[in-house]
Amino acid sequence: MTQTDMLSSDQEDLRLLRESARTLFERAGGSGRARKLRDAGGGWDSDMIGELAGAGVFGVTVPEANGGLGMGLAAGGVIAEEVGRVIAPEPVVLTIGLSLGLLRRLRPDHPKMEQLINGETTLAVAWQERGPGGAPADATCRYVDGKLTGSKAWVVGAAGSHGFLVVAGGHNGLALVLTEATADGLSVDKRVQADGSSLGELSFSGTPAEQLAEGSAVQDALAEAISDATALAAAELVGLSDRAFEITLDYIKAREQFDKPIGSFQVIQHRAVDLNVMLEVAQACVLEVLAQMDCETVPKIRARLASRAKARAVTAAKKITRDAIQLHGAVGYTDEFDIGLYLNRALVLSAWLGDDVYHRRIWLDAREEEGAAQ
Amino acid sequence: MTDWNAMSDAEFRKEVHQFFETEYPEELRHLPHRPKFAEIEHWHRKLHTKGWVAPAWPAEYGGMGLNAAKLLIFYEEQQRGGVNRGRDMGVQMVGPLIIKFGTQKQKDYWLPRILSCEDIWCQGYSEPGAGSDLANLRTRAEFDGDDFVINGQKIWTTMAHDATHIFMLVRTDPNAPKKQQGISFLLAPMDQPGVDVRTITTLSGETEFCEVFFDNARTPRENLVGELNKGWSMAKALLSFERIFIGSPGLAQNALGQLESFARGRGAFDDPVFRDRFAQAALDVEDHAALYARFADQLRRGETLGADVSMLKIWVTECLQRITELMIEAAGPDGGTVGPLQVGNVSVDVLASFYKARPTTIYGGSNEIQRNILSKAVLGLPD
Ligand SMILES: Cc1cc2nc3c(=O)[nH]c(=O)nc-3n(C[C@H](O)[C@H](O)[C@H](O)COP(=O)(O)OP(=O)(O)OC[C@H]3O[C@@H](n4cnc5c(N)ncnc54)[C@H](O)[C@@H]3O)c2cc1C
Numbered sequence: 001m002t003q004t005d006m007l008s009s010d011q012e013d014l015r016l017l018r019e020s021a022r023t024l025f026e027r028a029g030g031s032g033r034a035r036k037l038r039d040a041g042g043g044w045d046s047d048m049i050g051e052l053a054g055a056g057v058f059g060v061t062v063p064e065a066n067g068g069l070g071m072g073l074a075a076g077g078v079i080a081e082e083v084g085r086v087i088a089p090e091p092v093v094l095t096i097g098l099s100l101g102l103l104r105r106l107r108p109d110h111p112k113m114e115q116l117i118n119g120e121t122t123l124a125v126a127w128q129e130r131g132p133g134g135a136p137a138d139a140t141c142r143y144v145d146g147k148l149t150g151s152k153a154w155v156v157g158a159a160g161s162h163g164f165l166v167v168a169g170g171h172n173g174l175a176l177v178l179t180e181a182t183a184d185g186l187s188v189d190k191r192v193q194a195d196g197s198s199l200g201e202l203s204f205s206g207t208p209a210e211q212l213a214e215g216s217a218v219q220d221a222l223a224e225a226i227s228d229a230t231a232l233a234a235a236e237l238v239g240l241s242d243r244a245f246e247i248t249l250d251y252i253k254a255r256e257q258f259d260k261p262i263g264s265f266q267v268i269q270h271r272a273v274d275l276n277v278m279l280e281v282a283q284a285c286v287l288e289v290l291a292q293m294d295c296e297t298v299p300k301i302r303a304r305l306a307s308r309a310k311a312r313a314v315t316a317a318k319k320i321t322r323d324a325i326q327l328h329g330a331v332g333y334t335d336e337f338d339i340g341l342y343l344n345r346a347l348v349l350s351a352w353l354g355d356d357v358y359h360r361r362i363w364l365d366a367r368e369e370e371g372a373a374q
Numbered sequence: 375m376t377d378w379n380a381m382s383d384a385e386f387r388k389e390v391h392q393f394f395e396t397e398y399p400e401e402l403r404h405l406p407h408r409p410k411f412a413e414i415e416h417w418h419r420k421l422h423t424k425g426w427v428a429p430a431w432p433a434e435y436g437g438m439g440l441n442a443a444k445l446l447i448f449y450e451e452q453q454r455g456g457v458n459r460g461r462d463m464g465v466q467m468v469g470p471l472i473i474k475f476g477t478q479k480q481k482d483y484w485l486p487r488i489l490s491c492e493d494i495w496c497q498g499y500s501e502p503g504a505g506s507d508l509a510n511l512r513t514r515a516e517f518d519g520d521d522f523v524i525n526g527q528k529i530w531t532t533m534a535h536d537a538t539h540i541f542m543l544v545r546t547d548p549n550a551p552k553k554q555q556g557i558s559f560l561l562a563p564m565d566q567p568g569v570d571v572r573t574i575t576t577l578s579g580e581t582e583f584c585e586v587f588f589d590n591a592r593t594p595r596e597n598l599v600g601e602l603n604k605g606w607s608m609a610k611a612l613l614s615f616e617r618i619f620i621g622s623p624g625l626a627q628n629a630l631g632q633l634e635s636f637a638r639g640r641g642a643f644d645d646p647v648f649r650d651r652f653a654q655a656a657l658d659v660e661d662h663a664a665l666y667a668r669f670a671d672q673l674r675r676g677e678t679l680g681a682d683v684s685m686l687k688i689w690v691t692e693c694l695q696r697i698t699e700l701m702i703e704a705a706g707p708d709g710g711t712v713g714p715l716q717v718g719n720v721s722v723d724v725l726a727s728f729y730k731a732r733p734t735t736i737y738g739g740s741n742e743i744q745r746n747i748l749s750k751a752v753l754g755l756p757d
Contacts, residue, residue, distance in 0.1 A: 340577025351709030
């Protein structure tokens with residue numbers, strides 16, 4: 001096969017993957033499903049997790065040798081975009097990016113790998129801690145003699161997961177440990193989010209946990225997994241923005257005031273064009289980043305790329321969802337219309353793993369550092 | 375009666391500050407939602423006894439008769455203290471209209487009841503097909519003996535589920551040659567079989583606005599304010615009150631205060647990028663107040679406000695949105711979290727502030743409509 005043939009066959013694979021993910025979500029009820037789950041108290045649908053697993057979604061970036069599809073982050077991004085389009089609450093980016101991101105790098109042999117890939121289990125990942133002022137702070141949580149003590153904050157998926165992968169201070173530097181959701185001495189305080197999901201604040205008091213890895217490898221794998229998840233979250237935001245824009249475009253074509261569609265007013269047209277351009281830039285950026293990350297091996301460069309994607313995607317998603325409300329007028333401010341769900345989901349995804357301001361800072365720091373090293 | 379305007383600004387500020395500081399119930403400070411009347415009734419009674427319900431009304435009607443500078447101080451202190459506006463559609467909207475266009479009998483009857491909150495008002499203008507194009511409204515009112523009979527539907531009626539009365543625009547002459555003609559301004563009681571109110575949930579899960587259905591609802595003829603079929607120009611006059619009110623610095627000042635205490639608690643002021651953005655927002659608010667004072671003075675001198683008042687609303691609502699967006703940023707990983715966030719001994723509901731800021735660019739005439747007005751009526755740009 002020539003280079004171009006390979007490229008186009010890759011692209012064909014991604015197209016098929018997108019189609020099957022989209023069909024799966026649409027058949028399940030699209031964004032209406034997200035509304036139902038939210039109204040039922042948040043959380044996700046375990047049948048959906050099974051279906052996603054059946055389609056190979058969770059193992060998409062896991063090498064074939066370890067039971068995955070070995071398709072790389074570009075494929076993960078395609079799936080994340082589709083998740084974003086229907087604002088599905090299932091822990092797709094969490095699993096592909098963080099839990100499997102850690103396990104495949106540190107313990108590809110572990111039985112949890114297979115369970116995560118086939119959707120039997122979900123694991124939330126806990127590494128950040130909250131300081132006394134409420135902002136993120138240095139970690140103090142400890143793993144000693146098989147037991148965890150301390151606390152972790154902002155744990156996505158804490159409410160529905162079967163267990164936690166916790167990064168804690170151990171005997172030899174950092175340790176990655178596994179604890180069950182039902183373990184003794186573990187309490188989870190749920191903080192409700194704008195989209196009805198929740199973030200967990202975990203506190204451990206002598207909670208039994210199994211050590212999976214330790215030392216500098218944990219630090220490295222964590223950084224890599226965060227890079228992956230950050231770029232995938234960017235893709236999810238792009239999908240979300242894409243759909244929010246579509247909904248808005250349909251609305252301004254249909255809604256009439258002053259005896260014509262509001263989309264006939266030039267100021268509205270220009271606004272729509274600006275949002276569209278912003279969306280296209282974000283899409284192009286994220287696509288390029290994911291492809292580059294698949295070819296790049298230097299962790300710092302991968303991290304910089306991920307920051308670029310998240311910065312762009314958050315900026316676009318914020319602007320698009322907020323303007324979408326404005327263009328809808330009062331109906332946009334109701335719960336009845338789906339557009340509000342997109343605004344709320346964008347708030348949550350923007351805050352997760354760092355917003356645009358945060359990532360622009362990281363990106364520039366990394367760029368300067370690379371410049372200095374050259 | 376105290377002549378507030380004779381006091382020095384500093385004295386007056388001190389007096390107002392003191393009152394809000396000592397008398398306003400702690401548990402009602404910086405309420406994240408629009409309260410029902412029962413929740414703030416106790417506070418309202420205090421304000422009423424003090425004679426401070428209507429700071430802008432002339433003293434002869436029971437207001438404080440404040441001049442622009444004093445009014446600004448009053449609102450500033452109110453916002454700074456996180457003092458809820460209360461159910462003020464009566465005071466802010468119908469009251470000024472009745473004062474300007476009402477008969478003596480209407481003034482004598484309605485104004486004291488607005489001040490005491492015996493009547494609680496909601497604003498029935500918008501309809502499903504009449505938002506920005508308000509003149510497109512279809513709700514009809516027809517004479518039947520001594521009454522008007524009302525049929526139709528209003529929507530987005532803020533707090534209609536907790537109001538006793540609605541002031542509304544209705545079509546009284548469907549055959550008028552222009553949409554703007556044949557519209558009248560009516561006052562109507564809500565507590566009657568022909569009025570049906572359904573709440574609408576907002577995207578933040580609050581129920582603060584409603585749909586109101588009229589099915590042969592009735593209101594006495596004497597509840598027509600101004601002339602029959604001349605409601606449009608009156609309503610427009612009222613809109614300029616609304617615009618200067620929505621264009622007042624209050625909400626933005628309050629949000630800025632919340633942002634500052636939250637960001638300090640979170641250590642955001644160590645970040646030069648945040649510092650610059652905060653300074654920008656703070657100056658946007660401060661400089662807006664200077665512009666606001668100009669308009670408020672005009673109002674005090676008894677002049678009618680021109681179309682240029684729209685610029686206040688554009689500036690301050692967009693500024694408010696930026697401030698609340700900064701709050702979300704300062705919250706970092708908590709930026710999507712519902713409910714108050716604790717920082718030291720203050721707690722700030724970042725998300726509630728963000729939500730509250732969103733529709734300010736939609737209601738009271740959307741900012742797009744305000745820009746249309748400015749470009750035509752002020753800049754004289756051709757159609
Ligand atoms: C929180 C909230 C509270 C409210 N409370 C009340 C209340 O108490 N009483 C009441 O009567 N109403 C109330 N309203 C309704 C409010 O006045 C209307 O929402 C507003 O007039 C806009 O109308 P609309 O929502 O139908 O939007 P539309 O008129 O459908 O506008 C949709 C979008 O199109 C834009 N647009 C429309 N026409 C033009 C044009 N010619 N040029 C450029 N852009 C245009 C608008 O700016 C907007 O972005 C409230 C609204 C909200 C959101």
